Amino acid sequence: MTASASDIKYTVLDFASLDGWAQDDHAAALTTFRNTCQDMDDPDWTSLCALAGDVPDARAFFELFFRPVLIEDGQPAMFTGYFEPELDGSLTRSARYRYPVYAMPPEARAIRPWLTRRQILEGPFLQGRGLEIAWVDDPVELFFLQIQGSGRIRLPNGQMIRVGYSGFNGHEYRSVGAELVRRGTYAAHQVSAQVIRNYVQRNPDVGKExxxxxxxxxxxxxxxxxPAERGPLGAMNRSITTMRSIAVDPKFVPLGAPVWIEKDGADPLRRLMIAQDTGSAIKGAQRADVFFGTGDEAGRAAGRLRDPGRMMVLMPIQRAYALLPEGAI
Known part of the structure; x- marks a missing residue:
C-alpha cells in the first residue's frame, strides 16, 4: 500500500547521530556526487554542485552545506543489491544464440500497459522488425539482465557490447522468488538469484512458466x-560507481542526492552513497538497491544482500528544514 503525503514523516538529524560517519571515505562519495550533480535542475542543488568542484575537505563540505533527513513512509527499511551481468551472445541468431535482446518498439511507449511478457515472447508482434540488438544463449540470464537493467554481452570474437535500459512494457514487476516461496518450493531465506537460475534450468517447462x-x-x-572501465549508465544517463551508487524511489529521494546508508545484517555497511539509479522493484522511502559492480562475483554478492537498517538523505540545509511541519524546528 502506498503512503499518502500526509503519512510521510521527516526527521532532520545531525551528523553526530550517523553511525560510522567519521570513518567513511567522504572524498570518494564526493567524486561520485560530482558525476551527476550537474544534471540536477533545482537551484539549491546546482549551487552546491558548483561549490563541489573545488573542495579541500569533502567531509566538511557535506557537513557544512547539508543536513541528514530520515524519511519514513511506515514501511520497514530494506536493502538489496544489483550488478551489471555479463552474458554470452551474438549479433546473429543461431542454434546456440536464439534468445533476443529487444530494442523498444514505439507502440510500447504509446500504450500503457502494453503486451505482457508472455505475449511478447510467444506472439509475432516483434518478429521481423529488426528490433534485435543481439541474441544470447540463456533465457534465464536474459531474464536477470532485465531485472538488473543493464549489462554486457560477450560476442564469439571476444568483443563486448553494452546494453542499457530503454523502457518497459508498463506492467508491474512481480517477483518470481516470492512466487516460489508462495508455492512452498523454497523458504524465504533460501531464495537467491542463483537458486532461481538452478531451479529454472533443472525444470525447463515449469521454469518457463x-x-x-x-x-x-x-x-x-x-x-x-x-568505456569498459566505467560503470553502466544509471537513470541519470551517467555511469554509476561500484559500492557508491544506489537505486532509490525518486518519489522520496531526489536523483543525484547523497544518501547515508546504515545497512545491518551479517555484513554491516555504513557508507555515503549517491542516488543515481532507479528500479521497478525499488519502491518506498526506506528502500535502496546497492550497485556491486560488473560480473559474476558482483552478482553473487548482490544476490546475497537482503538486509534491514535505515537510510538518511543529505538535503541542502534550507530544503531539509522546509520539509518539516510548521513549528517543528
Missing part, C-alpha cells in the same frame, strides 16, 4: 560508447 509470472518486460538500447 515461472518466469511468465513476472509480466513486466524490459527493452534495451546499445550503449557501447561507455
Amino acid at each position: 515461472l518466469l511468465y509470472h513476472n509480466p513486466s518486460y524490459v527493452f534495451f538500447r546499445e550503449v557501447s560508447e561507455v
